[in-house]
Amino acid sequence: MVNDLKKKKLVLIDGNSIAYRAFFALPLLNNDKGIHTNAVYGFTMMLMKIIEEEKPTHILVAFDAGKTTFRHKTFEEYKGGRQKTPPELSEQFPFIRDLLDAYQISRYELENYEADDIIGTLSAIAEKEDFEIKVISGDKDLTQLSSEKTTVGITRKGITDIEQYTPMHVMEKYGLTPEQIIDMKGLMGDQSDNIPGVPGVGEKTAIKLLKEFSTLENLYESIENVSGAKLKEKLAEFKGQALMSKQLATIERQAPIDVTLESISFEGPEREKVVSLYKELGFSTLLEKMGQDPAEQVQLELEAVEYIIPDEITEDLFANENYFYVEMLDDNYHYADLIGFSLVNEKGNFYLPTKLALQSEVFKKWAEDERKTKIVYDAKRSEVSLRRYDIHLKGTEFDILMAAYLLNPSETMEDLAAIAKTYHIVNIQSDESFYGKGAKRGIPEKEDLAAHLVRKGIAMSELHTRLEDELKTNEQYELFKDLEMPLSLILADMESCGIKVEKERLQSMGRELNNRLIELEEKICELAGEKFNINSPKQLGVILFEKLNLPTFKKTKTGHSTSADVLEKLAPHHEIIEHILLYRQLGKLQSTYIEGLLKVIDPKTEKVHTRFQQTLTATGRLSSIDPNLQNIPIRLEEGRKIRQAFVPSEKGWVIFAADYSQIELRVMAHISEDQKLIEAFKEDLDIHTKTAMDVFHVSKDEVTSNMRRQAKAVNFGIIYGISDYGLSQNLGITRKEAAQFIDRYLNSFPGVKVYMDDIIHSAKQKGYVTTLLQRRRYIPEITSRNFNLRSFAERTAMNTPIQGSAADIIKKAMIDMDDALKDKGLKTRLLLQVHDELIFEAPEEEIDILKELVPLVMENAVELAVPLKVDYAYGPTWFDAK
Incomplete structure (x- = not known):
């Protein structure tokens, strides 16, 4: 219950208005499922600001119930001509409502009435109950509600910059009382609501008339005293329209609402629901502000599990079919230390300590024996991690992670425990809850580790048949067996091979970029007329909007927005903008790509070893991380030049690139x-x-x-x-x-x-x-x-x-190319897949063969009603192979 001794404060929010403001104030954002989230994010930021600053005891968000209201009976064209709500915004309203529910904030809509009328009615009731009232909207029509007890906050550019309308502020701004706002609307109309008003009468004229005559009715009673024959004629001609416009602009303060002040008391958000929604929407920054990681630790009460830790590795540990789990602590398995293995088969449950296994010739012989079947979790990860110890895993028949991914690609598979939970197998702890997170992450005692890994092996044995049967039922087993499983081994080869990067050339590019940045900085400061920190949004805002007086498009809590979308709109207004945009782009190239790549060059191989994520996207496309080599910017010449640092790993070799031309359009x-x-x-x-x-x-x-x-x-x-x-x-x-x-x-x-x-x-x-x-x-x-x-x-x-089929085709092409290169005994190696492009390194003497072989194989990966077309190029660097 709300403490009666506490000052009662009611916040009323115009939901539709704020959602629109948020949508158009922020660039289009998406979560990992492709749902647009910018309006929800902006709405959330506004809510947080209001709760923090206003500390309401009561709160309600009002929404419009539909397109038709009682005002349409008066004027059918009311709000006519408004553009249809963009679907990118419409799809976000359910999430805004979920957000309000998570925050335990009341929401309300009333058929035949607008949000304004709900707000007007509740504010009138609250004033009588001696509440302090704050109205939040982006619509200045609501300023008519301001009074000694009610302040109307109107959002300006952006979402959290709010102008406070008290009766005094209304007077200072217009020279009118809040009640006269509706008279002003009656005279000048409102284009956004299609309220006609009197043609030719603008804001200045309307204010002048009301200062003289006070109200619209008084004006018409004394119309003979209006100076100016043309104005008088217009006013007389459109008297009915003016009075109707005032009626349309008047907020109803006695709407038949069925909410009470008691029912909208506010006790604060329901933390668990807020966290859950933030996770779904991908609001990582907001989760961090709550001191909450996207995944919370969950402690499970697990039954004891039987297992054996052998003193030595002997052949009698292995069976014909083995559930084999390879464990490492770090996600980047190219550099992570192995911390143990579990082996579950008909002979028992075994935990194999890392040192014991890796030093055993028996273990290596079994791992590389194709006749010994292995069922694993993440075949690519297992293969790459063992190759670091010169062990090539063979005989992998089934991948639990890959099967689960294909069966439901939209589901986030954080670890084996998450997959098991989907199938109601709960005898396994999540890795995060077992190993901890952040600074507390570490390896538990040997006995606990052994039990954890064995549980994983047991879970795999329980999942195997169920997943395989489901793949067959869905007619996806061929996709699994003939495409994704072979591809995982090809990707393992590509990751282990890596691509050579010339460190000196990158460093040279870095120096060149640094010189360019210095030149740009000097030019920008020259155009600004003073030196300042270009990387400081606050200082940049002062230069652009206060010194150079450029138009303001968006404001933030800390001042003027200088985001990329704002700068692009400012480009026609001053030449300084194009230099600032270029400065930012080059700065990002320097920090993210030049310095970023230098950090991940393996000192032993002089290569970068990216990881291809095969079980991530809902469409089946591959993605690349640590580093992301699919996202090196190529629009800027300086960005394209970064590819000059990617070179063949052997003398007398070249980079050969082949890409599908307009593959998605051909699939369509x-x-x-x-x-x-x-x-x-x-x-x-x-x-x-x-x-x-x-x-x-x-x-x-x-x-x-x-x-x-x-x-x-x-x-x-x-x-x-x-x-x-x-x-x-x-x-x-x-x-x-x-x-x-x-x-x-x-x-x-x-x-x-x-x-x-x-x-x-x-x-x-x-x-x-x-x-x-x-x-x-x-x-x-x-x-x-x-x-x-x-x-x-x-x-x-x-x-x-369409997109998924294009992904399937290039995956099939990779398998076919691997087979073709082996069949012809070529030395050429596949290094990268970047969207619709394959990048190889090859001896110069094999180029003539590749010029025929690569297009032939790629263009015949699948048979379509239209021909697939492949373009190719080659040269001494990736840059030249364009």
Whole structure:
């Protein structure tokens, strides 16, 4: 209960308004499941600020219940012309409601009324009960509610910068009382709400009239005293419209709400629910502020497990089928120390200490015996970690992690315990709860470690048959056995091999970049007229917005925002901006890529050994970490030059790169069976030019570079289920123009539209979609009653078969290339996979063979209705192989 002695304070929040403000104030953000989160994040930041600063005893967030309100009976066109809510925002409203529930904040909406009316009614009730009231909105209409007890906070640029409207502030700003705000709206109208007002009467004229006549009614009673014949004529002509506009702008303060002040008391957030939601949304920074890691420790009461720690490794420990678990403490297994093995088979449960096993020839012989079947957890990790000790693991028949991933790629598989828990096997502790985290992370006593690893082996034995049967039931066993399992060994080869990086060349680039940064810094300070710290957002904000008086687009709690999106909008206003943007880009290249790569060059091999994450993405794409070699920036020349440091590991060798041309568009042509797209690819036409011709109804010669650019954006955007809002942002055009463009595209390529409709229907029937090779992605939200969640799911359903099939194809190409290189006895080695590109190192004498072999193999990895096309290049560095 709220302490009666405490000053009662009510906070009322306009939910729709704040959500819109947050969405447009922050760049589009996504969590790991692809759900947009920027509006939820901004809303959360606002909530935290309000709770901290206002310390409310009562709080409510009001939402609009629908598009139609009682005001539409007065004026049908009320709020007409408003653009449809972007789906990227709509899909976030359920999460905003979940956020409020987690914070134990009341939310309310009332059919036929707006959020403003709920706020107006509750504030009126609270004033009579002697509450202090704070209203938060982005809509200045609510300033009419300010009084001695009610302050109205209106968000300005950004989300947490709030202008406080008291009666005194309203008077200072407009020269009017809060009650006169509705009279002002009656005269000048409100374009955002489509309130007409009196044509030709703006804010200044309205304020001048109200200072003289006080109210709209008084004005019309004394209209003969209005100076200016034209103004008087306009006022007389539109009297009815003015009075109606005032009525539309007036907030209802006696709405039939069924919430009481007692029912909206605020006791604070429910911590566990907030943590859970933050994890789901990927709000790592907010979790850290709560002193909470994304995964909490869970202590389990485990039954005793029987195991043997042998004094020596003998052949009679091993059976024909063995559940073999390789354990290391560090995630980066290229450098992590092995801390033990478990072996579970028909002969018993064994814990094999690291030193005992690695020094045993019997163990090595068994590990490398293909006839001895091994069921493992994470085959690639196990293989790479053992290779460091010159042991090549062979005979791996089943990978528990890979099977679980294929069965549900959207599920986060943190460790074996998480997979086991999914199948209701709870005799195993999570690694985090067992080993600890952060500074407390460490290896427990030998007996505890032995029991933990043996439990993992037992869990694998319980999971094996169930996972295998499920793969077969889902018709995914071939995908598992013929694609992902062989690929894991190829990736192990690539990771162990690594790619050579010339340290001296990177250091030289670093020096060059440093000189460029010094030059840029001098130029920026010269344009600014003084020296300052460019890396300080606060100092930069003072220069840009106070000294140079550039327009303000967004503010933060600490001052003016100088984020990249803000700077890009400022670019046309002053030449200093392009230098600042370049300074930042080069600074990131220097710190993240030059210095970052220098830190991870293995001093023994002079190579970097990235890790390919094979069981991470929902679409099946590979990702690269430690370091991420798939994300080296190539838009800037300086970024592309970083690839000059990647060289062959042997003299007389070159780097050979081959990439699929527009593979996702070709997959879309195949899946959609659109004849125009199929013909265009068969005739080897430029697909973006062809699209521009069809959409704009022009000949090839009439296609301009801008037409092709727009066609390219919609070609790739369609693959991802892009909305009119998303396309408008990409192309810098209006949403209406973007919507027309998408409609023209779908009319031009009807097969694509049929595919979109069919795949959504299929997903609703089955609950999942599949790729060409039967990779499956479950989409439970596809049948949600919530429009926003359903819309996001529909876009996912459209995209996954295309993007996932493209991922399958390049994986198949990697396996086929590995076989082809071995069949021909070539020395060429596959080093990297970067999206749709394969990078090899090869002896110069094998280049002529590769020029024929690589395109032949890659273009025939799968058979589509359109030809796959591969481009290749080679040179002394990765930079030259472009």
